[in-house]
Amino acid sequence: MAGPPIDTIASDAAVLIKVIETKGSAPREVGTCMIITAGSQSGTIGGGRLEFEAVGQARKLLGDPSTTTLTQKYALGPLLEQCCGGSVVLELAKMPVKAALDALTSKTPATNLYMFGAGHVGRAVATTLAPLGFNTLWTDSRADEFPEAMPVGAVKNICDDAVAVVQGAKPGSMFLVFTHSHQLDYEITTAVLARGDAIYCGLIGSATKRARFEKRLLCEPDITPTKLEMLTCPIGVPGIGGKEPEVIAASVVVQLLQVKETCTT
Secondary structure: OOOOOHHHOOOOEEEEEEEEEEEOOOOOOOOOEEEEOOOOEEEOOOOHHHHHHHHHHHHHHHOOOOOOEEEEEEEOOOOOOOOOOOEEEEEEEEEEHHHHHHHHHHOOOOEEEEEEOOOHHHHHHHHHHOOOOEEEEEEEOOHHHOOOOOOOOEEEEEOOOHHHHHHOOOOOOEEEEOOOOHHHHHHHHHHHHHHOOOOEEEEOOOHHHHHHHHHHHOOOOOOOHHHHOOEEOOOOOOOOOOOOHHHHHHHHHHHHHHHHHHHHO
8 A cells, every 4th residue: 555655644653664684585684674654655675475464564553552563573485485485573663754764764874976967867867766775966057957856865956066066075975977068077077086986987978988088087187097997988787778868877777786785795
C-alpha cells in the first residue's frame, strides 16, 4: 500500500524496520531500514515474502498500545520459501514519523556530488539520482534551466563562478561536468583535477573531446599526468551507446554507484 508520501504525514506514529543481523544469503545488508505507517511505507528491506511479513508485523505493532519494539528472526528458505536461503533478524521500533525519517536518511552518509549543467542531461541525471543517497549541489548560471520541483537530494545553486564552487568543494567528492559551454567545461575540469582529491571527475563528451582537453590540460601548471588519469571522459559505463538524456543518465548513475561502492568497501 503506497498511500501519501511519508514526509507529508506530520503526526502519525511509524514503525522503523531495521535489518540487525544476517546469516548466509540475504536480500539486504545489516543496517537497511524501511518505514511503515498505517497507510504508507518508504524504503525496502528486499521485497518478497520477508518484506510482506515484516510490514504486516509493523502494522500490528502500530495498533498495539502496549508494545513499542519487536525483534523477529526469519529463516528465508524453510519459513518464507525465498531462494536466498539464509536468515534475517529484524528489529521493529515504534516512533514518531520524523524520528523514523531521520533514522532512514542517516543510516548511510550521503556521497557529495557537485554537478555542473542544468540542461537535458543534467535534469535526467538529477532525477535518476534522487533515491540513491547522493548529496548533490547542482550548479548553473541559468536559473530558468532548473526544474520547478527539484529532485530529492539536489540543491539548486545559481552561480556564475563554477570554478569557485569547485575550489570550495569538500575533499573526496564526486564531480560531473556537462555545461552548455566547452570552455566552461574545460575550466571546471581543470579546477577539479588541480585539487587532486576527487574520487570521480566525469566530463561529458567524446573521445575526440577528451583528446583535445588532454592536450590543453597537460599545459596547465597544476595538472600532471597522474592527475589527468582521474578524468573520466566519455562518461558512463562502457557498452551503452544511446545518446538520449535518459540513457546517458542511467549509464552515468551506474558508474557513480560503482565508484561509490569501491570507495566504501
